Amino acid sequence: MQVIKTENLTKYYGKARGIIALDLSVQQGECFGFIGPNGAGKSTTIRTLLGLISPTSGTASVLGKNIITEKQDILRETGYLPSEAVFYSGMRVKDILRLSADLRGKDCSKEAAVLCERLDLDTSRKADELSFGNRKKVAIVCALQSNPQLLILDEPTGGLDPLMQHEFFEIIRERNKNGTTVFISSHILSEVQNNCTRAAVIREGRIIACDNVDALGRSNAKRVSVSGEIDISGLDGIKDLSTAERSFSFLYSGDMNTLLQRLSQGKVSDLSISEPDLEEIFLHYYEKKGGAV
Amino acid sequence: MTILKHELRLGRKAWIIWSASVSFLLIVTIFLFPEMKGEMDNISSMFSDMGSFSAAFGMDKMNFGTLIGYYAVECGNVLGLGGAFFASLCAAAILCREEKERTAEFLLTHPVSRVRIISEKLMAVLIQVLAMNLIVYVLCIGSMAAVGESIPWKEVSLLHLAFLIMQIELCGICFGISAFMRKGSIGVGLGITFILYFMNLISNITEKAKGLKYITPFAYCDGSTVVTDLKLDAAKIAIGMTFCAAGIAVAYLKYTKKDIR
Numbered sequence: 282m283q284v285i286k287t288e289n290l291t292k293y294y295g296k297a298r299g300i301i302a303l304d305l306s307v308q309q310g311e312c313f314g315f316i317g318p319n320g321a322g323k324s325t326t327i328r329t330l331l332g333l334i335s336p337t338s339g340t341a342s343v344l345g346k347n348i349i350t351e352k353q354d355i356l357r358e359t360g361y362l363p364s365e366a367v368f369y370s371g372m373r374v375k376d377i378l379r380l381s382a383d384l385r386g387k388d389c390s391k392e393a394a395v396l397c398e399r400l401d402l403d404t405s406r407k408a409d410e411l412s413f414g415n416r417k418k419v420a421i422v423c424a425l426q427s428n429p430q431l432l433i434l435d436e437p438t439g440g441l442d443p444l445m446q447h448e449f450f451e452i453i454r455e456r457n458k459n460g461t462t463v464f465i466s467s468h469i470l471s472e473v474q475n476n477c478t479r480a481a482v483i484r485e486g487r488i489i490a491c492d493n494v495d496a497l498g499r500s501n502a503k504r505v506s507v508s509g510e511i512d513i514s515g516l517d518g519i520k521d522l523s524t525a526e527r528s529f530s531f532l533y534s535g536d537m538n539t540l541l542q543r544l545s546q547g548k549v550s551d552l553s554i555s556e557p558d559l560e561e562i563f564l565h566y567y568e569k570k571g572g573a574v
Numbered sequence: 575m576t577i578l579k580h581e582l583r584l585g586r587k588a589w590i591i592w593s594a595s596v597s598f599l600l601i602v603t604i605f606l607f608p609e610m611k612g613e614m615d616n617i618s619s620m621f622s623d624m625g626s627f628s629a630a631f632g633m634d635k636m637n638f639g640t641l642i643g644y645y646a647v648e649c650g651n652v653l654g655l656g657g658a659f660f661a662s663l664c665a666a667a668i669l670c671r672e673e674k675e676r677t678a679e680f681l682l683t684h685p686v687s688r689v690r691i692i693s694e695k696l697m698a699v700l701i702q703v704l705a706m707n708l709i710v711y712v713l714c715i716g717s718m719a720a721v722g723e724s725i726p727w728k729e730v731s732l733l734h735l736a737f738l739i740m741q742i743e744l745c746g747i748c749f750g751i752s753a754f755m756r757k758g759s760i761g762v763g764l765g766i767t768f769i770l771y772f773m774n775l776i777s778n779i780t781e782k783a784k785g786l787k788y789i790t791p792f793a794y795c796d797g798s799t800v801v802t803d804l805k806l807d808a809a810k811i812a813i814g815m816t817f818c819a820a821g822i823a824v825a826y827l828k829y830t831k832k833d834i835r
Binding site: 384 | 577679684
């Protein structure tokens with residue numbers, strides 16, 4: 282079953298671009314990454330799927346239900362973690378959690394207690410007094426406490442310290458293992474690389490790549506780090522060059538024989554040629570003139 | 575009724591402050607009456623000499639020497655304006671609260687329909703307005719009894735009913751406007767109330783502006799007219815309720831289709 286499916290989904294804010302002809306498909310039980318920088322259209326996509334904004338054109342369904350006509354049914358089974366967790370002023374954490382559960386018409390107190398314990402969240406404090414990270418924890422509990430079938434997480438780890446990030450992804454992996462579909466929107470590549478099986482890359486409102494995370498990370502380019510007395514000037518296919526004293530590091534997508542010939546002409550004291558990580562590839566997806574590496 | 579309860583909880587402080595302020599001012603006014611009663615003959619003749627200023631506030635028709643004459647004018651100023659401000663501010667802020675305070679992603683990503691949100695928020699506004707008016711009414715009646723005056727039940731009740739209807743009309747209009755707002759709402763609430771209040775003052779001063787009486791809700795709760803006629807102007811109220819219903823209908827039409835940012 283396709284838990285999220287969009288066809289030609291387009292959203293314009295007046296004349297301003299939101300998303301353009303978005304085709305997306307997320308299968309049941311998947312942990313799907315949605316990668317893109319700020320302003321690329323990630324939040325617009327999510328807000329459209331959740332019915333906060335209406336699409337200009339195109340269609341979309343979530344959990345097999347139409348995002349316009351069956352919005353409530355979708356929201357009943359969807360937990361959403363916004364990138365910025367903001368709550369009503371003056372409310373205590375426990376009141377916010379109860380309000381969220383009441384709006385779902387469920388008693389989530391047991392699950393909420395477990396999640397608060399794991400995330401080390403004090404429910405007696407007022408939300409106004411909480412740090413950004415602690416407010417994020419409240420939003421996490423709100424999203425997870427009803428055990429939804431689908432989790433939509435927008436920039437989920439912003440504000441969380443590394444230990445909490447670890448615990449958070451531990452919880453997400455457990456949920457995913459139990460059948461929950463997870464949709465993670467992020468600009469932190471390692472989050473997607475470490476937790477998702479498939480991912481889509483969005484740039485300027487359009488999906489420019491969608492594949493397995495491993496396949497997205499695979500490319501013709503190699504990360505080359507070399508030290509010694511060598512001359513790499515004039516070589517074609519060099520990008521992201523950084524130089525230090527007698528050492529160079531660059532992404533190389535040119536002819537490998539040419540590179541090796543050039544290196545053999547000099548004196549190499551150290552050499553490493555490796556796969557670039559997703560972060561490096563991601564940067565190249567976003568080079569305006571570059572495209573894929 | 576989760577949203578209704580939540581809204582009542584959010585509005586509790588403002589409701590207490592407004593109810594206490596309006597009640598306090600009216601109670602003070604009533605307790606001042608016995609002391610001022612003796613001097614009212616001079617004051618009444620002074621007001622009758624002030625021409626259009628007196629007419630603007632309906633003081634040319636009232637006998638300040640009687641409790642109801644005195645109360646109709648003072649009540650018009652305190653409950654008329656105070657209640658109107660509270661109703662307008664409350665209604666103008668309620669539908670755009672989530673966008674203004676950036677809590678929309680919390681409320682609207684829960685499985686509640688927009689129609690339910692609008693309906694429960696509207697109920698919350700009306701309950702707050704009704705509760706404030708009830709408290710004020712009971713305290714005013716109690717104060718009149720406390721100062722030993724005989725209570726002009728019909729006049730006072732009609733006056734308070736007129737103010738309640740006026741506040742409900744303002745609620746409907748401001749509620750509709752709130753559906754279009756994203757940020758500030760205080761200015762809108764205050765602005766609308768002021769404009770409608772001054773429309774009534776102008777229509778009291780000059781014959782040329784009599785038509786304004788059919789636009790402003792302050793016209794049908796003009797204390798001097800209500801107390802003198804001992805009835806409410808059904809035509810003006812019907813027009814007012816049409817504005818109110820239109821405001822509420824607009825709120826439903828707009829908010830159910832609105833892009834929430």
